[in-house]
Amino acid sequence: MSGLSRRHLIAGGAVGLTGALVGRATRAAPPPLVVTTYGGSWETFWRDDLMPRFIARTGADVKLDVGFGRTFSATLRASGPGHSDYSILMMNDVFVEPLLRAGQFEKLDFSRLPHARQLYPTALIENGWAVIGMISPIGIGYRTDLVKNPPTCWRDLWTNPEFRGRIGLYNVQNSVGKAMLCLAGQMFGSGPTDMDAAFAALGRLGPVLQTDFNMSTMMGTGEIVVSPFDFGEIARLRRQGLPVACIMPREGMLMWDQTFTICVNAGARDMAYRYLDFILEPETQLMLAQKFFVSPVNSTVVIPPDLADAVPVTGDRMKEILPMDWHWINQNAVELDKRWSRTFG
Structure with missing residues (x-):
């Protein structure tokens, strides 16, 4: 792997998705989609609930990279624009902004993100170079x-x-x-x-x-x-x-934001767009709200009554986020x- 350290990306171990979830790589196969997430309950949810659903739908070859914004940023900078194994990243906008200016990301093609049409304006940031997928x-x-x-x-x-x-x-x-x-x-x-x-x-x-x-x-x-x-x-x-x-x-x-970007010259670009749209769809947004009590960024999501006390910021209240x-x-x-x-x- 050219851009990820073994400490953060462990194929076939505690961090990589294996078995039925990840197909064997061949020379003719496209590169895997490296998906970033955080440790603890985030990693467990991504591995056990979120990614199996995405893989069952797409047949994607997926590997998890578990870390946080600073480690993901360091990996991108070490690789240089267009040379990382990442195709898509999730981290806070405070980390995204300098990487964007350094040429690490492509401007999003919203024609490939049909669920982006349902986003609250608060989630549309960086002049179309990024979107927020979760808000705390x-x-x-x-x-x-x-x-x-x-x-x-x-x-x-x-x-x-x-x-x-x-x-x-x-x-x-x-x-x-x-x-x-x-x-x-x-x-x-x-x-x-x-x-x-x-x-x-x-x-x-x-x-x-x-x-x-x-x-x-x-x-x-x-x-x-x-x-x-x-x-x-x-x-x-x-x-x-x-x-x-x-x-x-x-x-x-x-707020704390979880902001998503597509890397320039992404090796798994097509699958990265499918994954990002999957994150933005109402069903996934509700799953994330139920697990992490985050506010959905998709305006069509209806918070059920038993979750309303934990996720009170929705609808017009989203406009109050500075x-x-x-x-x-x-x-x-x-x-x-x-x-x-x-x-x-």
């Missing part, structure tokens, strides 16, 4: 047993005295930390790039507890009582018996990191 909206989560006056908006983090010293934030290494900076610039300054106003505002929050990924532990122990939170994770905590809730702030929501200028954020990432460290010591 970020609102304000809080402990219902430890908060007397529940939040209604982002500004409450600054104005509600019972939150002082008990606020959680994702740090600047996480895309939600970067999005919070832009939100603070919008609320307290001249716009989302007003970092003087943003950092001054964050400094006024007082002591905060930070994480680069998992907010649930601190919320579970009561170290924090309020923070930006994924609605799906709040639903999981609530089903485990923790007294928590999440609200949609008046100023709008942030867009981010990831190009500006990536261009200024080093400076933002330095200023974040100075602000929070």
Whole structure:
């Protein structure tokens, strides 16, 4: 394999799909479709539920590459545009944007993606070079047993005295930390790039507890009582018996996105388009919502009543998710990191 390390792509082992799911490669056969996903429950779902369904329909030769955005990005950069074993990628837009500008992806041919016509506008990004396949909206989560006056908006983090010293934030290494900076610039300054106003505002929050990924532990122990939170994770905590809730702030929501792109000169280009359309179809979108509590990006998906509390952001609510200028954020990432460290010591 020219572009993937054995550590991430293991054909015939714990990561590669084998047996009845993957046909034997021959010299005349097209290259396999390398499908990226994450570890843990994501890998299990992709292997046991999602990919068997896709393979049964298409007969595709599929291999899974399990990692995360930084590892996928590093593999692409090491290979160079048009020389990777990847044909399609799933990762966050914050990683997609610089790779797109480096020439790693082709502009999507939407004539080959019939289900793209059903997408919410929020999912159509990067001027047609990418689409979002899953959205985890970020609102304000809080402990219902430890908060007397529940939040209604982002500004409450600054104005509600019972939150002082008990606020959680994702740090600047996480895309939600970067999005919070832009939100603070919008609320307290001249716009989302007003970092003087943003950092001054964050400094006024007082002591905060930070994480680069998992907010649930601190919320579970009561170290924090309020923070930006994924609605799906709040639903999981609530089903485990923790007294928590999440609200949609008046100023709008942030999000974690799972963004899909097609690589330039993709070896399995035809199958990559079939896979992407498969991800966007209503049946797959509902499966993903049921498993991960993500908001479907296909506007035709109807959330069943037993799932409505876990996936509340659908329909017109999707318009409340705030867009981010990831190009500006990536261009200024080093400076933002330095200023974040100075602000929070």
